[in-house]
Amino acid sequence: MDRRFLIAVLILSVFCAVRSANGYADNGQPGHDIVVIDITPAHKVQTLSPLRAIGSTVDKEDAGSLPALYSKGNVRAMLDAGLGWLSYRLYTELSDQDWHWNPIGTFSARDSGYWTSSASTHVSLVTDSFGYRLPHRGNTTDQGNNESYSRIDDGDPGTYWKSDPYLTHPFTGDPDELHPQWVVIDLEQPRAVNAVEIDWANPYATDYSIAFWTGDDAIGDPGTAAWSPVSLAGRHRVTHTASRLGPSDESTFRTAVTARFFRVLMTRSSNTCDTHGPADKRNCVGYAIAEIRVGHTNSSGIFKDYVHHVPCGGDKPNGNACGERQTPTYVSSVDPWHSAADRVRNQEQPGLDLIARSGLTRGLPAMYPVPMLYSTPENAVAEVRYLRTRGYPISYIELGEEPDGQYVAPEDYATLYVQWARALHRFDPTLKLGGPVFSGVNSELLTWPDKDGNVSWLNRFLAYLKSHDAMGELAFMSFEHYPDDNGCVHGVKLLHSLLVEPSRVKGVVNAWHSDGIPSTVPLYITEANFSSVNHSQVPMQIEGALWQADYMASALTNGVSGVVYYQYEPVPLSPNTGCPSDWGNLTMFVADAHGNIRARAAQFFAVQMLTQQWLQPGDAAHDLYPASTNIARAGYPLVTAYAAHRPDGLWSVMLVNKDTKAHDVAVQFTSSDSRGAQVFAGKVTQVTFGRAQYVWHARGAQSLPVPDRPPVKDELQAGPPSITFSIPPQSITVLRGTILPAVIYRKAMGYAS
Numbered sequence: 001m002d003r004r005f006l007i008a009v010l011i012l013s014v015f016c017a018v019r020s021a022n023g024y025a026d027n028g029q030p031g032h033d034i035v036v037i038d039i040t041p042a043h044k045v046q047t048l049s050p051l052r053a054i055g056s057t058v059d060k061e062d063a064g065s066l067p068a069l070y071s072k073g074n075v076r077a078m079l080d081a082g083l084g085w086l087s088y089r090l091y092t093e094l095s096d097q098d099w100h101w102n103p104i105g106t107f108s109a110r111d112s113g114y115w116t117s118s119a120s121t122h123v124s125l126v127t128d129s130f131g132y133r134l135p136h137r138g139n140t141t142d143q144g145n146n147e148s149y150s151r152i153d154d155g156d157p158g159t160y161w162k163s164d165p166y167l168t169h170p171f172t173g174d175p176d177e178l179h180p181q182w183v184v185i186d187l188e189q190p191r192a193v194n195a196v197e198i199d200w201a202n203p204y205a206t207d208y209s210i211a212f213w214t215g216d217d218a219i220g221d222p223g224t225a226a227w228s229p230v231s232l233a234g235r236h237r238v239t240h241t242a243s244r245l246g247p248s249d250e251s252t253f254r255t256a257v258t259a260r261f262f263r264v265l266m267t268r269s270s271n272t273c274d275t276h277g278p279a280d281k282r283n284c285v286g287y288a289i290a291e292i293r294v295g296h297t298n299s300s301g302i303f304k305d306y307v308h309h310v311p312c313g314g315d316k317p318n319g320n321a322c323g324e325r326q327t328p329t330y331v332s333s334v335d336p337w338h339s340a341a342d343r344v345r346n347q348e349q350p351g352l353d354l355i356a357r358s359g360l361t362r363g364l365p366a367m368y369p370v371p372m373l374y375s376t377p378e379n380a381v382a383e384v385r386y387l388r389t390r391g392y393p394i395s396y397i398e399l400g401e402e403p404d405g406q407y408v409a410p411e412d413y414a415t416l417y418v419q420w421a422r423a424l425h426r427f428d429p430t431l432k433l434g435g436p437v438f439s440g441v442n443s444e445l446l447t448w449p450d451k452d453g454n455v456s457w458l459n460r461f462l463a464y465l466k467s468h469d470a471m472g473e474l475a476f477m478s479f480e481h482y483p484d485d486n487g488c489v490h491g492v493k494l495l496h497s498l499l500v501e502p503s504r505v506k507g508v509v510n511a512w513h514s515d516g517i518p519s520t521v522p523l524y525i526t527e528a529n530f531s532s533v534n535h536s537q538v539p540m541q542i543e544g545a546l547w548q549a550d551y552m553a554s555a556l557t558n559g560v561s562g563v564v565y566y567q568y569e570p571v572p573l574s575p576n577t578g579c580p581s582d583w584g585n586l587t588m589f590v591a592d593a594h595g596n597i598r599a600r601a602a603q604f605f606a607v608q609m610l611t612q613q614w615l616q617p618g619d620a621a622h623d624l625y626p627a628s629t630n631i632a633r634a635g636y637p638l639v640t641a642y643a644a645h646r647p648d649g650l651w652s653v654m655l656v657n658k659d660t661k662a663h664d665v666a667v668q669f670t671s672s673d674s675r676g677a678q679v680f681a682g683k684v685t686q687v688t689f690g691r692a693q694y695v696w697h698a699r700g701a702q703s704l705p706v707p708d709r710p711p712v713k714d715e716l717q718a719g720p721p722s723i724t725f726s727i728p729p730q731s732i733t734v735l736r737g738t739i740l741p742a743v744i745y746r747k748a749m750g751y752a753s
Contacts, residue, residue: 001035024246031665032724037627037643037653040672045557045624049363050615053556054607055208056568058360060091060349066128068595069569070350075358077597078568081588081604082611085395086361087526087564090369092351093401095144097131097344098336101352101369101383108280110516112339115375119382121389125353132342134374135412136162136288138183138331140313143405143439145347149313150329152183152292156311157719160201160245160290162274163266164333164416165282166376172415176268181287183264184218185294186328191306194256195297199263200246201288202275207268210251213261218332219407219682223446223455225264230257245275245290252297262294286335291488306331330407336374352383356392359569361698365395367526369437370424372400372416373408384424384431396432397424398526405439410447410457414464421473431476434524436461440482440532442504444511458515476561477517479526480553481505487536488579494543497530498658499636501547502554509558520535522561527537529566529603535576537584540703541696545606545689549656549732552610553642557624565607571599573703583703590704599708602696605689606732613734614654619645631663639663639727646736651680655733657690664724669739680723681740690731 056078061069068074092099092157102117102128115132133148138161138191140150151159163181172179187193196210210232215225231254238248266287273284295305307327315322342637352368356363368387370380380399387394399420403413413436421433436458438445445457465471483504509523517523530538530547538544552563570591576582588604589597615622627641642654655668669678689711696705711732715723718737727733 007379007715021257032664033631033639035627035629035641035653035655035665035667037625037641037651037667037669038671039625039645039669039678043626045626046049046559046561047621047623048556048561049619049621050611050617051362051619053562054083054348054611054615055085055087055554055562056081056083056360056565057087057089058350058355058569059089059567060347061569061571063346063348064350065595066354069571070354070358071595074570074595074597075360077570078360079362081565081607082617083565083568083607084362084611085364085562086355086366088355088366088368089527089566090371090398090401091144091347092131092349092371093369093373094142094405095131096137096139096142096148096334096374096406097133097144098338098374099129099349100130101129101349101371101379102126102386103129105382107340109276113276113280113337114282115336115338116378117382119385119389121386125357126351127354128348128449129353130348131344133344134334134338134340134425136335136337138289138329138334139407140326140328140330142314143402146314147316149311149317149326150331152289152329152331153307153309154311154327156307157199157244157290160274161286161331162201162288162335162337163286163331164335165285166416166419167333167412168269168285168703169420170281170285174415179415180267181264181332183289183292184330185262185292185307186219186330187260187262187294187306188328190258190260192256192258192296193262193294193306194253195295195303196251196262196264197293197303198249198289200243200248201290202246202272203269203284203286203288204246204272205266205268205287206270208264208266210262211265212241212257213258213263218261218263218448222448226449227263231255239487246272246288254326256296264292282337292329332407332409333412334374336376343444352392353390359365359448360493363393363718365393365397367396367524368394369398369401370420372420373403373406377390377420380420381423381427385427388428394431396434397434398437398478399435401437402439402480403436404441404457404714410460411464414461418465418468418470418473421470425473434475434478435474435477436478437526438479440480440528441508442483443508444515445458455515456515458512458517462516474521474594476522476524477511477512478524478526479508481508481525481555482530484531484536484538485533487531487533487538487576487580487584488582489531489538494538495658496634498543498546499633499638501550503636505551505554506558509555509560520595523559525555525560526564527566528564531574531586533578534586535574535582535584536586537576537582537696537698539603540584540585540590540601540705542602542691542694545602545694545732546658547657548603548606549609549654550640553614553654554640557626557642565603570595573701575700581698583698583700599704601705602694605694609654609689609732609734610686612643613736614652615644615710616646616648622646629665631659639665649735649738651739652734655727655735656728657729657731657733660729662729663727665727666724667735678739679742680718680735680737682718682738684718684725684735684737686714686716687711687734687736688724688728688731690728692728726733
């Protein structure tokens with residue numbers, strides 16, 4: 001057992017025994033609660049710089065909104081929060097789109113094919129950039145704006161899904177069997193199925209199998225069941241006709257299988273060229289399906305197809321309202337082939353030059369992404385070449401974004417990662433590359449079991465890197481953090497979410513290390529907020545501030561090297577479709593539709609409490625130490641504590657009180673060396689931000705905080721060693737001062753030993 005844990009337990013046990021003997025209740029009333037900080041040098045958690053440890057993000061925005069959002073006034077307001085390093089988010093990866101990070105560039109075949117943005121700096125600055133939809137898409141839905149659909153069941157025999165050519169032997173160097181490609185059909189309810197019909201396109205599968213999922217949800221709960229192969233009575237292949245892009249297969253089962261999810265797993269390709277011709281080898285590898293039917297043939301030989309075939313999968317395909325929906329399909333990968341006509345018109349990514357020159361990076365090296373899941377290595381290398389030529393400092397490069405949200409198998413992401421990493425390092429061996437950039441997971445990420453039954457996504461990703469002598473390509477591991485998935489959280493549910501937040505962060509960090517991330521590989525949270533629903537109201541409330549402080553401080557005190565706030569830009573309030581009376585957004589500001597800031601929101605002040613009060617502003621080194629309290633509810637800390645030794649010599653303790661009641665707290669510093677117990681001595685600065693300074697008033701589009709005041713500061717004079725500090729309800733409080741051994745301080749103050 002950890003020695004520091006034993007020390008904290010012993011101190012808390014003695015304190016609680018004394019309180020109990022004096023008739024004090026467990027909830028700390030009317031007695032004093034206690035905070036214990038372990039300042040044993042060997043127990044130091046980590047050393048960090050505030051500007052390099054606590055940062056923010058930029059992401060896609062509505063088309064045409066960038067000039068207003070990044071106005072000089074808005075940038076000044078954003079910088080006032082005190083955030084440091086910048087993480088650029090890549091929304092196109094979530095949307096099954098290729099990113100033209102520079103609108104100027106070339107396709108591999110005139111106005112279509114595989115895209116490479118221009119690395120030339122002898123042109124205008126890049127102020128905005130665009131995503132391009134993929135005509136060979138196979139996913140019905142996506143994690144972005146959800147505006148496209150699958151070509152596998154769109155009812156059009158002339159369209160087709162095609163897998164990513166970069167997952168085939170000419171690019172991976174692996175046998176194709178090690179990267180099987182697949183299509184999953186979700187019938188949305190269990191159905192009795194005894195036949196599957198596939199209309200192939202070129203290249204088609206010459207070896208494939210069909211299986212059904214033995215559990216409830218193959219997509220949402222992939223780690224608790226398995227794929228079971230169906231027993232085929234026969235397979236009949238029909239050669240292509242003038243109306244078909246390739247051959248058709250009719251597979252019949254020996255007996256009907258009742259299941260919701262069915263999978264076609266492809267392991268060998270015809271390597272025949274698709275409709276784009278043989279000039280590019282990428283057109284002639286992988287797998288392609290034009291249409292698929294899953295259903296039941298009755299005793300009269302009549303086939304009933306359970307798949308609904310329509311060109312409608314997302315919310316608004318091509319910007320139009322979506323009518324009847326196609327049956328959901330999911331695919332292992334998508335060919336990034338596209339044309340100039342596929343540009344997305346309703347959203348854009350901020351240009352690399354716009355961000356690098358805005359001042360938001362504070363001159364520090366920024367973390368940039370390169371497109372990977374739906375792009376080419378050449379496009380990634382050109383982007384880094386452009387950044388280097390412009391002289392923009394780079395801290396890290398993330399490869400792709402949210403592969404788990406795009407249903408990518410760990411081995412497939414890993415082989416793309418290796419290809420991209422080696423291409424980038426051929427250009428610049430000094431680059432620090434990382435991933436996998438998991439979406440907002442709260443626990444270990446699970447995937448379908450492999451042949452050995454391993455369901456750990458990260459462990460299998462790392463195993464692939466090791467087997468290909470590529471662990472040296474992983475300079476950092478990144479992930480996102482969104483604890484709530486609907487944003488409609490109130491009352492008891494919201495309090496519970498606040499209570500468990502520190503344990504969530506600790507649990508997921510421990511999971512990554514258990515999965516095999518070496519302790520020498522730094523962890524970064526590169527996107528985070530309370531909810532994955534953009535229009536959640538919680539970030540606007542005082543609870544959003546409490547969550548923000550807990551998330552950031554608990555991550556850092558659990559060894560995460562860097563955390564971020566999402567998102568920097570003052571985007572307007574919008575209604576939460578899952579909770580229509582809630583208006584909000586993931587932003588530090590209350591802004592109108594034109595990006596004009598009307599008020600600073602709760603998380604703005606929470607960030608200031610971390611960057612300007614708990615930690616000393618700037619780039620100097622701080623040491624973090626473990627802290628604990630005895631104030632709990634339902635087994636979770638009701639008041640959390642975080643301790644830092646600042647470069648100005650002061651000890652700083654941040655207390656996050658989730659309770660609706662105030663707490664009188666005694667603070668004690670302990671050490672396993674000869675120094676013994678220590679206490680704050682002399683002047684102590686107390687800074688507080690809570691519901692006395694900020695109250696959110698929900699009034700739809702006119703919602704505002706009133707009052708909306710900054711933190712309050714008090715200068716206190718420490719009295720006897722038993723001095724307590726009053727921590728207001730629902731507040732973030734920072735205590736700063738110097739400390740002395742308790743015995744010495746008592747004598748100096750004239751108290752008996």
